[in-house]
Amino acid sequence: MNRIKKHEKWYWLAVIAVELVLFYSSSMTYKQQTSVPFLEQHLGSNNKPFYHFLSGIRFNYGGKIQSIQNDGYFRFVEFFIRKGAHFGTYFILGLFLSLALYNYFQTHKILSFFIPWTVSTGLAAFDEFHQGLTGGRTPSVDDVMLDSMGALLASLLILLFVYIVNKLKKIPV
Template sequence: MKKLIRLAVLVIIGAVIFNFSSQTYEQQSLVPLLERLLPGEPLAGLLAPIEVSYWGTPISIETKGYYYFLEFFIRKFAHLFLFGCLAAALFHVLVLARPRRIWPVVCLSFAGTALYALLDEYHQLLTGGRTPMLKDVGLDMIGASFALVISVLLYKIRKRKEKTRLS
């Protein structure tokens, strides 16, 4: 049952990512929601000095506007989070094979997530109103790296507890 649940979680996360990539920018825009939730642009003065460069384009409140600026960060965080979840789920499925060494599982999880991230950007190329970017794959892999570090730590802690309990 544990194997089936882990596999189902992996498939669901992959499906969520695929669904988001199937939508045009307009379909998934958060700007109308942000305008309703944050009337009057709270914290705009605090956020105004922040500027990041993304693919050579400056991103700031001045260049994009308040709500588009917030949406940019939410979207980039979504890359980190969703692909982190994908990597962790893939790790937890692959580790069920009970390997003697954990690092091949980590490498396979990382590689599988990287492949899905690349395919996701290709999928966006085929979706109207979307712009595929290799920098997004980089963000995906940063999220995957963090999630895999946490997954390995939790796995090792759980294995240690099992070992001491059996001793």
């Protein structure tokens, strides 16, 4: 696709920007990053949206049971925000890496999603290692797996999108 090639440098710039944000973020302590005070201030102790729905959710993540009962409402909500940020950021990274590398693997379609996915997973592992060097933060294999799934989904969606576009181009009008 010529359009992808035309914008390749922008995709690489986006990859670099996402990595810089990730590096900066993993350099911050939990105390610098927590959104709990913001949630408490803006929601207040009496306003807990979806409390009844969330109070029924309980699961194991990283060897710890996550629930409102264990963590309290605001920390539990923050958990979802933080994990959503993990998944979403690596989705974006996987998306831009897939677009940036697409033209290099046109003859090997499987590599056009596999390479961006594995590179993103490697970057996630490095980011967790870097996070482990930061005070008050603990690296997590579960976070690497979550990050990896975000990148995998983005890479597969790009592959599917390109496949559909190419099929539509071949349909006579």
